[in-house]
Amino acid sequence: MSETSAYAAPAPVNLVELGFMDARSKLLDVAAFLDRVDRAGQQGDYRVKALREAMKHLSDTGTTRVKEMLLTFSDPTEEPIPAAEIQGAFGAWKQD
Amino acid sequence: METGLKEDVMRYIEPHGHMVSRTTDDYEKMALAGCTAICEPAFWAGYDRGSAQGFRDYFRQITEYEPKRAAKFGIQHFTWLCINPKEAEDMGLARDVMALIPEFLQKPSVLGIGEIGLNKNSRNELRIFEEHVQIAQDHEQLILIHTPHLEDKLKGTRLIIDALKGFAGIDPARVIIDHVEEHTVDLVLDAGFWAGITLYPESKCTPHRAIDMLEQRRAERIWMNSACDWGVSDPLAVPKTMLAMRKRGWSEAAIQSVVWDNPRAFMGQSPRFQLTPPA
Numbered sequence: 001m002s003e004t005s006a007y008a009a010p011a012p013v014n015l016v017e018l019g020f021m022d023a024r025s026k027l028l029d030v031a032a033f034l035d036r037v038d039r040a041g042q043q044g045d046y047r048v049k050a051l052r053e054a055m056k057h058l059s060d061t062g063t064t065r066v067k068e069m070l071l072t073f074s075d076p077t078e079e080p081i082p083a084a085e086i087q088g089a090f091g092a093w094k095q096d
Numbered sequence: 097m098e099t100g101l102k103e104d105v106m107r108y109i110e111p112h113g114h115m116v117s118r119t120t121d122d123y124e125k126m127a128l129a130g131c132t133a134i135c136e137p138a139f140w141a142g143y144d145r146g147s148a149q150g151f152r153d154y155f156r157q158i159t160e161y162e163p164k165r166a167a168k169f170g171i172q173h174f175t176w177l178c179i180n181p182k183e184a185e186d187m188g189l190a191r192d193v194m195a196l197i198p199e200f201l202q203k204p205s206v207l208g209i210g211e212i213g214l215n216k217n218s219r220n221e222l223r224i225f226e227e228h229v230q231i232a233q234d235h236e237q238l239i240l241i242h243t244p245h246l247e248d249k250l251k252g253t254r255l256i257i258d259a260l261k262g263f264a265g266i267d268p269a270r271v272i273i274d275h276v277e278e279h280t281v282d283l284v285l286d287a288g289f290w291a292g293i294t295l296y297p298e299s300k301c302t303p304h305r306a307i308d309m310l311e312q313r314r315a316e317r318i319w320m321n322s323a324c325d326w327g328v329s330d331p332l333a334v335p336k337t338m339l340a341m342r343k344r345g346w347s348e349a350a351i352q353s354v355v356w357d358n359p360r361a362f363m364g365q366s367p368r369f370q371l372t373p374p375a
């Protein structure tokens with residue numbers, strides 16, 4: 001039923017050539033963001049702390065960095081909450 | 097209706113777009129980019145509707161009016177029905193809206209129940225999710241599921257999969273769990289469900305991350321969508337990702353397997369999903 005027979009692994013390409021400048025630019029943006037937040041004395045915000053926690057996985061070896069980062073941002077609890085009091089999300093889990 | 101597309105523009109299906117929030121310019125751009133079918137799950141309007149009557153009007157809009165608007169651009173328009181999880185905290189309203197669904201399931205462009213799911217992972221949301229699954233089971237409908245945003249996604253995905261396992265009559269091959277990211281894609285696919293990857297500029301997934309996941313899972317049982325709506329989103333996210341796939345060494349046939357064959361295989365399980373001209 002699933003018609004995925006046409007899938008074939010892509011031809012090898014120079015992924016560094018393709019992505020390096022973009023990755024460099026994003027990394028510098030993160031550094032500049034942390035500098036800016038420090039200058040303003042806002043480094044105690046739980047989201048900034050969550051970002052620093054996630055960043056530790058940049059130094060991981062292996063190929064699950066992005067998954068591990070997403071896990072650090074995630075609500076680890078398992079039970080449904082009693083009621084939804086807001087509708088939005090913030091990008092990092094805030095422990096009450 | 098003729099699309100007027102050049103032969104060498106690859107056609108694609110946009111399996112998740114909230115076109116009621118988009119302009120006719122967007123329809124034109126999508127048509128020019130090769131889009132020939134759009135599927136519109138029922139969703140939040142960006143504000144809470146005050147009554148079930150508001151949903152009746154919305155259901156009429158997506159089943160009667162929007163297909164005509166899309167047809168002007170040579171695009172077929174299909175629909176999914178539900179009350180979305182953001183408005184499911186009010187169980188009275190949710191049940192009034194769910195009572196409207198069987199009537200609208202008769203409309204010729206309706207593919208199933210969706211996008212149901214969770215938003216903040218609350219008890220009421222979960223209860224209403226399960227009641228929708230029951231409707232789908234009773235009426236033999238396909239199911240399209242929205243997983244929560246950001247920090248709520250992992251927990252919500254787990255709760256949704258656990259809840260679905262409680263339904264003996266639900267075949268995972270007839271359920272798509274949308275908005276997966278790297279920490280949820282394996283949970284969904286390994287349980288036998290289809291997975292959707294949503295290309296959002298900030299809050300979900302970029303083209304290259306989407307392509308990474310597709311390559312990791314050999315593009316099996318996965319579709320890609322823009323989920324364009326009233327917020328920051330890009331109705332051309334799928335064709336832009338197709339460009340990135342070419343740069344990443346993907347063959348035209350492999351691209352087509354993701355943007356055409358896969359959505360067609362999943363939605364083709366509904367007899368309503370007839371593409372014209374038949375392909």
Ligand SMILES: [Zn+2]
Binds near residue numbers: 139323
């Ligand atoms: Zn949506």
